[in-house]
Amino acid sequence: MINFFDRLKKRIIIFLLVLGPGIITAVTDNDAGGIATYTVTASLYGMASKFLILPEMLLLAVTQEIGARIAIVTKKGLGDLIRERYGVKLSLLIFLLYFVVNQGVVLQNVSGLKAVFELFNLNWRFFLIFTCVILIFLVTLFDYKRLQRIFLFIIIFYLGYIFSAILSKPNWREAFIESFIWPKKINFFDITFWFSRIAVLGTTITAWGQFFVHSYIIDKKLDIQHLKYERLEVFLGAFITNFFSWMMALAVTYTLFVHNIKVDDGLKAALAIKPFAGDLAYIFFSLGLFGASILGLVIVPLATAYVFAEIFGYQGSLDLSFTKGKYFYGFFIIQLLIGLIAALFPQTSLFKLTLYVDFLNGAMLPIIFYFLLKFSEDKEIMGKYVVSGASKIFVRGAAILITIAVVISFIGKLVEIL
């Protein structure tokens, strides 16, 4: 019996050791852009907007897990592998596309942050610049360990959504039935509902997320014996993420949806919630958005910087000093600053921009899954950890499913524009 507890203790310690990449990546998938999408869809369709959330969680977990597995086995980033296997031309093209997509995501998060400052009636220009400067200093000066602690701490802000969900006095039974069993409150054959459903999937599974989980695990220097625990952590991350997004939908559904109020600015939805759920819910909702924006604002430029370093063969690690990692940190800073400057000009149309970003993100996902499949099934790369048999079919299925979803949402958006 004592033996059992000892082993359990040891396992928990190892798990805490690997804790980070999976949770941080997955939770950051709920960044400002994600929250905006969840809020708008929840105000339109209520808890039905979370219908099929369980398979969606599985998809996220599977795709992140495959990245984690390749990262731990090969100790090479996705960028490394693409450059080494497919040469300069393709990797350069992918990097350009990736940079633009991530820049868009950064911009979404800057606007998220701006919305928070406006919600709290602060001088948003000053605080936006102030926050970006602080972030740059933190990332360049702190090492991996301390930064990860900060990232994990920021996740606490997401708890705000749980509180505001409870304060909205939801009908739990109905919410469960709508999201997990069968949505009764909407027209099941309404095609726009399905489009919005896929849009939600698109904000959860992202191009940068696939690259980031990969690079971040390598930066953590995990070994092959951590593989088991890392997979568990990735699954936990997928669960937490979807749990939070479910709570978000809950908070919106039982304030806006039941009162038939439709919002088109997801970031300002907190204002609309206020009359129904009270000041406290309003504050919690805003705090959640604050955490999400900050996390997105740090993680996404880092994801760009990692891939740049990988493709061009420079040192890319949070443990580097600024002089040693000048390219790595340089790209982080450039992307952050472009986002900041663009947000300081009020005339930029964020709505249109978000649309284009989602387009590109969608276009990149199938390409990334192609690479993930190729690498994970290559015996030369993966050795005895090569993906085969049932899990191969499962992963392929997931990739195909996401690709189909992306193509459909592509067409949907095209129809919307025309």
Add this chain to the structure above:
Amino acid sequence: MLYFSQLLNKKVLTEDGVDLGFFDDFIILISDIQPKVTKLVIKKNKKTIFVPINFLLKINKNFVIKKNYDLANLQANELFVLRNLLDKQIIDLTGNKIVRVNDVAFQKQNFDYFLVGVDISLLGILRRINLEDIFIRIMRFFNLNLKSTFLSWGQIQPLELTRGYVVVKGKEEKLAKMLPEDLADYLERTSIENVRRIIKLLDKRKAREVINSLNLNYQSFLIRRLKIEEIIDILSYLDSNEVVDILLTFNSKKREEIIKNLPQDFRKKINYLLRYSSTPVGEIMIVEYLQVKPDNTVKEVIDKIKREAADFSFLTTIYVVNEQNQLIGVFSLHELICQNLDTFVYQFMHQNLIVVHLKTPKKVVLHKMFKYDLQVLPVIDNNKKIIGIVTIDDLKDIILKNLKI
């Protein structure tokens, strides 16, 4: 110089025009010195064949190989360029990532192709996507003359390559940071074009050190192939005795022509040395020494060193001469530094002198050096005037030749 990226996917034809497919890869034989290309890989309809390089006739728009070519298999110690080298991460000994292999350069020497180095510059990447020329032209418009930077083969550990890593020897990151002696070592195994290119890339001081470290055969080999202006340029980097050695390998007509074109100061020095070059000591003597007066102070001597001896390749001993320029004393740098700044030279110089003459046999010079534990001896004429010095460095060849291990 041939770049791998420019060869890739060229058509391969036989001399009578039969299409064999596309050039897919080179196979190189791994070695410490320049790896030789042994085979080329040709791809046609997803099938690959290996053809030994000796069937290759020429590379122009296409690869042309002999019509009665054979096939070969991969052997031990052979590597693919595309699969094992191109795009791979270059790391230093401590595992830090430096950059990736952006392109690989080859050199044709007689009938063989050698790998000379890997391109690690931005130009390498641009070349791969066919934008190099445009970029260079644009940059030239802004008065920037861009050149590729290379990692020489000598800097890469061949053993690690077979394990999939491109590991750089040492922690140094750039070519220019390489020790001149190492680079010279490397250059001796490489081609003449490479040497000229690399020497042009280096700053003058470094270039001089590199050329100085090359052996004589190689120096004259190098210089024989250059234009007269280039020879002058390179000779002006060298120590005067090295220049004399090199000049002596030319015939008298060519020698005269070169000397005529040297700068005035330098010409004087060379003519002076050439005059003595037929004697055993004169052959190895150099004229880079410092002489001071007995009533100079230590401070004055130090100032003189800074002023006149800054670019000496060797300075350990300083000579003291009287009004008639006769050698009367000697002291070492060590002894100089230990004195107070206002002490006079005659107060601490040694007056019992160990000297050699022009006609002293080299062996005797060496014996004297060993016996009195000196690294440098003054060469004097019959009037006790100093005409040059001999350093242990210049006797290296004799020492090595007589070394029995």
